[in-house]
Amino acid sequence: MKSFFKLGAVAMATFVLAGCASVNFDQTLADTSSSVGTFTGGKLELSRTKQQTQARNKLTADLLAQPLGMNEAVQLSLANSPSLQALLAQSWAEMAQAEQSGRLANPVFTFERMRFVDELEIGRLLSFGLLDLLTLPRRQAIAQGQVAQAKIQLSASVVEQVTQVRQAWVRAVATQQTLQYAQQVNAAAQAGAELARRMQQAGNFNKLQRAKEQNFYAEAAAQLAAAQHASTAAREELVRQLGLTDAQVEQLKLPERLPDLPKTPIQASVLTASAKEQRLDVQLAKHQLDVAGKSQGLNLLTSLLDVELGIRRDTVFDNGAGTSAVRKGYELDVRLPIFDWGTSQRAAMNAQSLAAANRYESTVRGASSQLRESYSAYRTAYDVARHYRDEIVPLRKTMGEETMLRYNGMLIGVFELLADTREQISSVSAAINAYQQFWLADAALAASVTGKPTSAGAMSVSSAATAGAEGGH
Amino acid sequence: MTNRRNFLTGAGAITTAVAAASVSRVAMAALPEPVLQTKPDTMDPLVPNTGRPYNPVVTLNGWTLPWRMNNGVKEFHLVAEPVVREMAPGFKAHLWGYNGQSPGPTIEVVEGDRVRIFVTNKLPEHTSVHWHGQRLPNGMDGVSGLNQPAIPSGKTFVYEFVARRPGTFMYHPHADEMTQMAMGMMGFWITHPKAKHPLIDEVNRDFVFLLNAYDIDPGAYTPKIMTMLDFNLWSWNSRVFPGIDPLVVRKNDKVRIRIGNLTMTNHPIHLHGHEFLVTGTDGGPTPKSTRWYEVTTDVAVGQMRQIEFLADEEGDWAFHCHKSHHTMNAMGHEVPTMIGVDHRKVARDITNVIPDYMVMGERGMADMAEMEMPLPDNTAPMMTGTGPFGSVEMGGMFSVVKVRKDQKAGDYKDPGWYKHRPGEVAYEWTGALPNPARFAAEGGKSMPVQNMPAKEVEVQVRKPMGNMKH
Ligand SMILES: [Cu+2]
Numbered sequence: 001m002k003s004f005f006k007l008g009a010v011a012m013a014t015f016v017l018a019g020c021a022s023v024n025f026d027q028t029l030a031d032t033s034s035s036v037g038t039f040t041g042g043k044l045e046l047s048r049t050k051q052q053t054q055a056r057n058k059l060t061a062d063l064l065a066q067p068l069g070m071n072e073a074v075q076l077s078l079a080n081s082p083s084l085q086a087l088l089a090q091s092w093a094e095m096a097q098a099e100q101s102g103r104l105a106n107p108v109f110t111f112e113r114m115r116f117v118d119e120l121e122i123g124r125l126l127s128f129g130l131l132d133l134l135t136l137p138r139r140q141a142i143a144q145g146q147v148a149q150a151k152i153q154l155s156a157s158v159v160e161q162v163t164q165v166r167q168a169w170v171r172a173v174a175t176q177q178t179l180q181y182a183q184q185v186n187a188a189a190q191a192g193a194e195l196a197r198r199m200q201q202a203g204n205f206n207k208l209q210r211a212k213e214q215n216f217y218a219e220a221a222a223q224l225a226a227a228q229h230a231s232t233a234a235r236e237e238l239v240r241q242l243g244l245t246d247a248q249v250e251q252l253k254l255p256e257r258l259p260d261l262p263k264t265p266i267q268a269s270v271l272t273a274s275a276k277e278q279r280l281d282v283q284l285a286k287h288q289l290d291v292a293g294k295s296q297g298l299n300l301l302t303s304l305l306d307v308e309l310g311i312r313r314d315t316v317f318d319n320g321a322g323t324s325a326v327r328k329g330y331e332l333d334v335r336l337p338i339f340d341w342g343t344s345q346r347a348a349m350n351a352q353s354l355a356a357a358n359r360y361e362s363t364v365r366g367a368s369s370q371l372r373e374s375y376s377a378y379r380t381a382y383d384v385a386r387h388y389r390d391e392i393v394p395l396r397k398t399m400g401e402e403t404m405l406r407y408n409g410m411l412i413g414v415f416e417l418l419a420d421t422r423e424q425i426s427s428v429s430a431a432i433n434a435y436q437q438f439w440l441a442d443a444a445l446a447a448s449v450t451g452k453p454t455s456a457g458a459m460s461v462s463s464a465a466t467a468g469a470e471g472g473h
Numbered sequence: 474m475t476n477r478r479n480f481l482t483g484a485g486a487i488t489t490a491v492a493a494a495s496v497s498r499v500a501m502a503a504l505p506e507p508v509l510q511t512k513p514d515t516m517d518p519l520v521p522n523t524g525r526p527y528n529p530v531v532t533l534n535g536w537t538l539p540w541r542m543n544n545g546v547k548e549f550h551l552v553a554e555p556v557v558r559e560m561a562p563g564f565k566a567h568l569w570g571y572n573g574q575s576p577g578p579t580i581e582v583v584e585g586d587r588v589r590i591f592v593t594n595k596l597p598e599h600t601s602v603h604w605h606g607q608r609l610p611n612g613m614d615g616v617s618g619l620n621q622p623a624i625p626s627g628k629t630f631v632y633e634f635v636a637r638r639p640g641t642f643m644y645h646p647h648a649d650e651m652t653q654m655a656m657g658m659m660g661f662w663i664t665h666p667k668a669k670h671p672l673i674d675e676v677n678r679d680f681v682f683l684l685n686a687y688d689i690d691p692g693a694y695t696p697k698i699m700t701m702l703d704f705n706l707w708s709w710n711s712r713v714f715p716g717i718d719p720l721v722v723r724k725n726d727k728v729r730i731r732i733g734n735l736t737m738t739n740h741p742i743h744l745h746g747h748e749f750l751v752t753g754t755d756g757g758p759t760p761k762s763t764r765w766y767e768v769t770t771d772v773a774v775g776q777m778r779q780i781e782f783l784a785d786e787e788g789d790w791a792f793h794c795h796k797s798h799h800t801m802n803a804m805g806h807e808v809p810t811m812i813g814v815d816h817r818k819v820a821r822d823i824t825n826v827i828p829d830y831m832v833m834g835e836r837g838m839a840d841m842a843e844m845e846m847p848l849p850d851n852t853a854p855m856m857t858g859t860g861p862f863g864s865v866e867m868g869g870m871f872s873v874v875k876v877r878k879d880q881k882a883g884d885y886k887d888p889g890w891y892k893h894r895p896g897e898v899a900y901e902w903t904g905a906l907p908n909p910a911r912f913a914a915e916g917g918k919s920m921p922v923q924n925m926p927a928k929e930v931e932v933q934v935r936k937p938m939g940n941m942k943h
Contacts, residue, residue, distance in 0.1 A: 184826050191822035195814065202813040209809075402692065404829050406805075408846035410838065410855055411691055413808040414823070414830075421827050 025092045032155050036450060039162040041071065043078050046088040056080065064251040070259065070439075073169040073242065074162050081243030084161055091154040095147050102143020104132050108310075118320035127310030127331065138294065145291040152284045159280065159452040161241075166443040168241045171234040173254050174436035175227070180256075181429045182227035185422050186220040192418045193217035213415060216422070258435045261389065265382040268375050271449060279451025285356075285363040292356035295349075308333035367451065374441075374448035381434070381441040388431035396427040504591050504629065505541045507550040509573035513559045513711075515718040517885060525583040527665035528675065530731070531885060533682040533720065533872070534712045535661075538578035546587045546633070549580060551602065553624075553646075553658065554595040560708060561716030561802075564853040566687060567694040568657035568711065569596055575657030575711050576683050577644070584639040584667040590632045592624060596653075599623035602632065603647035604662065606755045606777070609634035617648035624648075639666040639673060640757045641731040641777045643683065655698035657711055659683055659735050672758035676781065677726035677882065682710045684772060684794075684870065686736040691803050692849035702737060703806060706853075707799035707869035714800070714871040715858035720792065721885050722784045724878035731779045734772040741795040742778070743769040744874065746786045753779030769795055784876045789860075789891040794870035802853040802868035811835050839866055861890040 025046065033044035047053050060080045063072050077084060105128065112123035132139075196213035199205035239249055310331040317324045403420040406412045510516075516536035518529035523542045530537070540547045556570040571577025582588050594600050601623050603615035613634045617623035624630045642662035646653040661681045666673050686707050688700035709717050722728050729752070732742055748766035752759055755777045772778045793800050811834035820832045831846065838856070848854060858865040865871075877888050 187822055188826040191819045191826070194822070195816070195819045198814045198816075198819070199809065199811070204810045204812065204814060402849055404827070405847055405849040405852075406691060407830075407833075409691055409803065409848045409852055410808055410833060411803060411805040411849075413805065413834075414811070415809065417827065417830070418823070 025095070028092075028095065028151055028154070029088065032151060032158060036155050036159055036162075038446065039074070039159050039450070040078060041075060043075055044088070044158060045078070046085060046092065060248070064248060064253075067253045067255045068169070069255060070166055070169050073238070074165050077161070077165045077242045080248070081161075081241065083243055084158075087157050087161065088154070091150060091157065094153070095150045098146035098150055099143055101146065102140040104136060105129055110310075112314075118318060120317040120319065121314060122317070123312065123314040125310045125312045125331065127308055130309035130332075133309075142291055142294045145287055145294065149284060149287045149291065152280050152287065155450075156280045156284070156452045159447055159450050163443050163447040163452070165238075165241045167440050168234070168238040169254075170258065170436055170439040170443065172231075172238040173258050174432055174439075175231040175234040176254055177257055177432045178429050179224075179227045179231040181425050181432070182220075182224045185425050186217075186224040188418050188421050188425070189213075189217040189220035192415060195414065216419075220422075258432070258439055261382065261385055261435070261438060265379055266375075266445070268379070271371060271375055271445075279367050279449070281363050281451040282360075282367055283451070285360040289353075289356040289360045292353045370448055374445045378438075378441040378445040381438040385431075385434040385438040388434040392427055393431050396424045400424045504593075505543075505548045505550045507552045507572060507593065508539050508578075509552075510536050510578065511573055513574065513716075515885065518883075519581070521581075524586065525667055527581065527583050528679060529581060530579065530663050530679040530681045532579045532661060532710065533680055534710045534716070534718050535574065535576060535682070536578050537581050538572065543589070546589045547582055548589045548591070550591045550593065551577060551660075552593045552595055553600050553602075555597075556657075558657065558711050559716070560687075560706065560711055561713045561853040564713075564716070564851055565694065566657070566689055566696065566706075566711070568687075568696070569653060570657050570711075571660055575659070576685070577658075577660030579661040579663060579681060580644070581663045581665065582636045583665045584636060586636045586664075588632075588634060588636055591629055592632065593629040594624040594626055597626060598652075599625050599648055600646045600653060600658070601630075601648040602644050604632070604634075605643040605645060605775075606640065607634065607642055607662070607664075608637040615647050636664040638757055639664045639670060641681070641733070641753055641755070641779050643733045643735065643777070645735060652698045654735060655687070655696050655700070657685065657687070657696070659685065661731075661733060663731070670758065672752070672761065674727065674729075674752070674781065676729040678720075678722050679729045679731070680720050681731040682733075684709060684732060684734045684736050684740050685711055686738075687711075689803070691852035694851060704736070705803040707736070707740075707794065707801075709870055709872065713802050713853055713869050714867050715865075716853070717872045719789075719873040719875045719887055721875045721877070721880060721887060723880040723882060723884075724784060724787055724876050726784045726876075727781065728784050728874075729779060729781045731777065732772050733777045734774055737774060738796075739771050739773045740799060740870065741769045741771045742780075742793070742870075743795040744780075744782070744790065744792050746788060746790040746874075746876075747782045747784065749780040749782035751778055752781045753777070784874070787876050787878055787891065788893075790874040790876065792872050792874045793867070800867045800869045800871045802855045802857075804855045808834070812837055839864075 029044045029046060033040050045052065045056070047056050056079045060076060063076045063079070066072075068076065107126055107128035110123070110125035110127065112121070112125075114121045114123070192213045193216065196205055196210040200207070200210040235252075235254070239252065242248075242252075244252060308331070310333075312327070312329050312331055314327040315324055316327065400420060403412065403417060407414065407417045513534050515531060515534050518531050519537040519539065520529055521527060524540075524547055538549055538551070540549050542548070551571045553569065553571055554573075556568055556573055556575050558566050558568045558570065558575045560566050566575075568575040580588075580590075590602070592600075592602050599617065601615045601617040601621060604613070612620050613632050614620045615632070621630070640663075642664065643659060644662055645659040661683060663681065669675075684707075686704035687696040688704045689696050689706055691705075706713055712718075720728075720730070730749075731753070734740060745768070748768055749770070750764045750766060751770050752764065755775075758779075770778050770780060814835055816832045816835050820830070823830045845854070853868065856864070856866040856868055858867055858871070875888060875891070877891075880888060
């Protein structure tokens with residue numbers, strides 16, 4: 001009995017040893033949050049208690065009380081989005097899973113009760129995989145690697161999520177802004193159409209002249225409808241990213257305009273210096289490589305050789321003799337590698353290691369390239385947006401002012417003034433588009449620096465709509 | 474009254490003259506000193522102190538070129554050069570002219586004078602001078618290529634001839650003529666009779682000016698030289714009203730006005746309050762039998778008209794081209810007519826989009842004169858000039874003949890607005906307004922309409938609104 005418990009104690013100790021590394025998910029979240037702090041502002045939390053839920057609800061309510069800025073949108077999504085919470089929970093599960101592989105399989109306790117005539121035999125067998133135990137340290141290391149991988153994956157998912165929120169916010173604000181201008185164009189065109197109607201009524205316009213003005217209005221109305229839907233769609237995308245309830249949607253207010261450009265763009269040199277090694281994809285590939293290396297041979301070993309060690313204690317009650325005797329001993333099962341000497345397994349292992357090594361190399365090489373591309377997208381978008389801000393919009397404004405002066409001097413008529421206004425507005429819309437491209441690229445670059453490349457929404461700096469509506473009659 | 478400047482000092486000030494540097498000092502030494510004019514004002518008549526005597530003319534917003542006598546020859550020096558001409562206060566044009574202004578100075582000589590004119594070309598291209606209407610040796614007629622080689626940039630040519638017949642003439646280039654005339658190259662020429670002439674009366678005041686037209690985009694400075702007919706600035710001596718000086722005379726003065734037309738259209742010039750006789754054309758004085766009184770005379774393209782009248786009615790009398798577009802400054806010819814279009818709600822809608830927008834033209838164009846809104850830089854307002862009773866609503870080819878009984882002989886100073894005697898100004902009727910009796914023949918049937926539209930076209934007559942002031 002004594003030795004049984006001794007053995008049991010060893011097993012338990014081992015078990016505890018293996019289990020003490022049980023995932024502390026809150027800590028993990030804190031780590032993740034700080035590693036991608038620029039994305040989360042350190043506010044990552046999987047809400048499990050009532051207090052946590054209450055706190056999140058309060059934060060959500062506070063954030064929704066005011067027009068929602070870009071960073072506030074991120075906070076809101078962290079606090080409110082069920083899909084983000086799902087992501088966290090899922091990640092927790094994956095880490096726990098990974099951890100599991102680093103533990104001893106539970107010992108098997110076999111209990112036998114056999115009666116033969118007067119003999120009652122009670123057999124107890126406590127058995128566990130010996131190989132499990134022998135390879136435990138190595139498997140633990142692997143498990144840790146896998147947990148670390150899962151953490152990186154979590155970081156990457158968070159970065160992706162946050163980037164999507166940012167970009168959705170940018171689109172929602174930009175389309176809302178564009179909508180305002182489409183409304184102005186529409187109003188100008190409507191006024192023109194109405195004026196043209198009265199001109200015809202008074203006998204000053206013919207049918208053709210009136211039809212032209214009416215046509216501007218008809219087209220403006222179509223554009224307004226499109227802008228309205230674009231705005232709705234972008235807003236709803238944001239709503240989904242934020243995980244808002246119908247009631248919360250009612251409260252959602254966005255700022256009137258996109259933020260101004262930063263005074264200076266991020267310099268390329270700042271990025272390249274540290275970026276490569278920090279990137280999540282590089283880290284992940286490195287971990288995958290490590291794990292592949294560590295597990296090299298181990299899986300092969302465990303699958304080919306399975307050694308089971310059992311501690312046996314049988315008690316035989318002899319009713320006839322009125323005695324009981326105890327049999328002790330151990331059992332050892334060994335699988336014989338007769339049919340499979342593991343060549344294909346070994347080949348697979350080698351191939352996986354090789355793949356991991358090459359994946360790592362490819363990731364490292366690709367990282368710089370991706371970074372350069374993201375930076376180019378960012379920088380181009382910045383320069384284009386600044387060009388709109390400093391050149392095109394002021395020029396348009398000057399043209400508008402001069403046109404107004406020419407109207408004052410009766411050098412042009414009100415319809416030319418309206419036509420110029422329409423063009424001025426479409427330039428402003430193009431400028432908003434350029435700003436939108438910049439902020440999308442900005443979010444994409446940030447994601448790219450952490451190693452979770454996201455498309456910037458493709459640089460489509462269209463010189464939108466400066467379609468030279470011949471302003472004349 | 475004129476700025477006599479050393480040629481070389483003057484040249485320094487005119488930086489646009491690319492050829493300036495290539496005119497050598499030595500070459501200039503033998504020439505009469507060119508006299509430059511820096512102001513667009515009407516200068517007093519230049520009373521001759523050398524040569525044969527004559528009664529000088531007054532060039533409206535211009536001046537007469539001084540000369541020197543050299544062995545009995547009258548020597549003038551014209552410098553063709555880029556100039557900045559103030560066409561109205563606050564509105565300047567970059568033109569080409571002579572001796573600092575466009576048009577160039579008036580040249581006054583006497584019948585029989587031998588005249589030598591040095592022409593220095595400080596334009597960026599060659600030029601020549603044609604002495605429009607003169608009898609002269611063919612080689613002096615100034616058509617480049619035909620009568621002479623063109624005067625290259627930086628060179629001085631000499632023209633010499635006898636002013637054979639008295640009359641009213643012009644001078645202008647005949648080399649790249651379209652450009653150079655569109656840029657303002659022109660001037661007046663008077664040949665006074667050397668003795669009493671049966672067809673040329675002595676007058677107390679003798680005014681001259683050229684009709685010219687430019688197309689300068691509002692806010693720009695240089696004329697568009699390709700424009701053929703659609704000019705936007707109709708000027709007298711490159712001035713537009715209210716930049717044109719009045720023609721000031723003393724009551725009962727005999728007044729002569731000589732007008733030359735170097736635009737591309739005719740101008741019916743119209744004087745209020747008096748009848749005049751056309752006493753001369755490009756061909757010289759008209760025979761008395763051909764003269765009849767009128768109040769408007771058409772000055773066709775390239776023509777001169779000399780009109781004379783007795784200024785026996787006191788007052789401020791309008792004097793203008795009767796093509797009403799020519800009494801406007803720059804305006805849009807494509808601007809739609811807005812008269813009678815109710816703007817009310819639409820105006821508010823437009824103002825939402827264009828905050829500075831103001832309704833104009835709904836009642837007519839007089840809004841323009843009343844509102845005084847900001848215009849593009851360097852733009853003369855379309856209808857301005859304020860008289861004693863408000864806006865004159867005129868621009869372009871418009872001036873005022875001011876007849877005063879207490880104006881001194883030879884005094885051209887503006888006497889201010891005419892002070893009307895009591896009861897001599899139109900006044901508001903405050904009595905009852907009976908409906909006019911309709912007469913039976915209204916809508917006569919002598920030529921009935923053949924193809925009546927199926928539906929009656931309703932002509933909407935605008936009723937005057939309360940705030941219509943005109
Ligand atoms: Cu005219």
